[in-house]
Amino acid sequence: MRITDIREARVSIASDIANAYISFATMDVSILAITTDARVAGRRVVGYGFNSNGRYAQSGLLRERFLPRLRDAEPSALLDDSGHNLDPFRVWSVLMANEKPGGHGERSVAVGIIDMAIWDIVAKVENVPLAQLLAERHGDGRPDARVAVYAAGGYYHPGKPIQGLQDEMRDYLELGYTCTKMKIGAVPLAEDLERVEAAIDIVGDAGRLAVDANGRFGLRTALAFADGLAPYGMRWYEEAGDPLDYALQQQLSEHYALPTATGENLFSHQDVRNLLRYGGMRPDRDILQMDPVLGYGLVEYLRMLEVLRAHGWSSRQCIPHGGHQFALNIAAGLKLGGNESYPRVFAPFGGFADSTPIEEGQVALPQVPGIGFEDKRELMKVFESHLGR
Known part of the structure; x- marks a missing residue:
């Protein structure tokens, strides 16, 4: 199994609301699609990710740091022991290579976006809802x-x-x-x-x-x-x-x-x-x-x-x-x-x-x-x- 394509974009969720600390007038999010060569029920498996509201889009970190690590990794380094599915923990380790402890600010958001898409793929390949996969x-x-x-x-x-x-x-x-x-x-x-x-x-x-x-x-x-x-x-x-x-x-x-x-x-x-x-x-x-x-x-x-x-x-x-x-x-x-x-x-x-x-x-x-x-x-x-x- 291989990742064949990764696409990222920035999407606005701006509105005139505010909390006690920030306005959401310029708020945006990053969205991500990771395509694989796996197929389930005849459909190619694609995983989707985005960041939760309250933190801005992570385009710079994704494009310049974390997605290149994912693209450049040996395919086997991302797979579970069966070789037929991704391993989220091994993917996470690839993403965090050469990252020092601490400094959890914005990089944690960029990694989280990728992580969401990876879990979406893993559950789709297993052909079960993510909740069921996690329970098992x-x-x-x-x-x-x-x-x-x-x-x-x-x-x-x-x-x-x-x-x-x-x-x-x-x-x-x-x-x-x-x-x-x-x-x-x-x-x-x-x-x-x-x-x-x-x-x-x-x-x-x-x-x-x-x-x-x-x-x-x-x-x-x-x-x-x-x-x-x-x-x-x-x-x-x-x-x-x-x-x-x-x-x-x-x-x-x-x-x-x-x-x-x-x-x-x-x-x-x-x-x-x-x-x-x-x-x-x-x-x-x-x-x-x-x-x-x-x-x-x-x-x-x-x-x-x-x-x-x-x-x-x-x-x-x-x-x-x-x-x-x-x-x-x-x-x-x-x-x-x-x-x-x-x-x-x-x-x-x-x-x-x-x-x-x-x-x-x-x-x-x-x-x-x-x-x-x-x-x-x-x-x-x-x-x-x-x-x-």
Whole structure:
């Protein structure tokens, strides 16, 4: 088996939304298609990849560093022992050759994009959904039939009043979601608490609403918001401070009894280990949100899960960032606690298969080999228009 073609492109997902830290006015993503000479049911096997939202396209790193390593590798160096399929771990090692430890920033995103496409190929060659393949190789053999998902939104829009936030939350409930998330931290505490109360009025229970500060706060403000949020009983309080400020997270955990969440901006198993060592995270309530694309891909995410197990954590406390079909397969196959979803933003990369609607806050996976992108019509149109068939 050989890789015969690799194509990469940059696609805009720009919008006028913002969180407490960044605007998405110029946001874009990289998309990737890796073609092989393998055929299943008469069709050539092609794997697709892209990066999760919140990090920009990785064209430079892909074209100048990582894709050349993939192209130049001996075909046998990429294969599993059977010689009939790719080995994601061996591919990962090829990609990371001559890379020094540390420096996990943007290179982890570029590697994650390739890793997604490789896993798509591997599952397609085996002719099974990725969730099933993961359950058989790295789980208990039986993927979850349905995965709990929450609707991430509540961004700051120019001129968007509280009524607009309520309309958005109402829309999510009508789509079948039972839990939602909104942004905080871009306006003063009193104003954000008005927004929180307005959202609770729609979702009906603060335990069905999470809030996300996107790392905006220093310690004093993080604790002030914690005090303001505590009476409501939120589902979780996410990324109060900088993701690498483990001391802040530890002090927040000591101060705030309710669940916190963080991890989407940790890109290696070493960073996750440090969070668990020094961040005061509590395995009985807190949520870990590492993104299996932004953090070097699923190969590294499996290492993160090994770190969690060593520290006494259940995989059910993981609800990954990303909101796409790849993360959904991982959540089902490895029995995570749920998955993020972006119902109205970052289309068509976010969201799940066309054939699997949200029902009572959960979603099923289509019985499609690979990640299941072929059951996302609008996303396939983007792949085909930018990368060719």
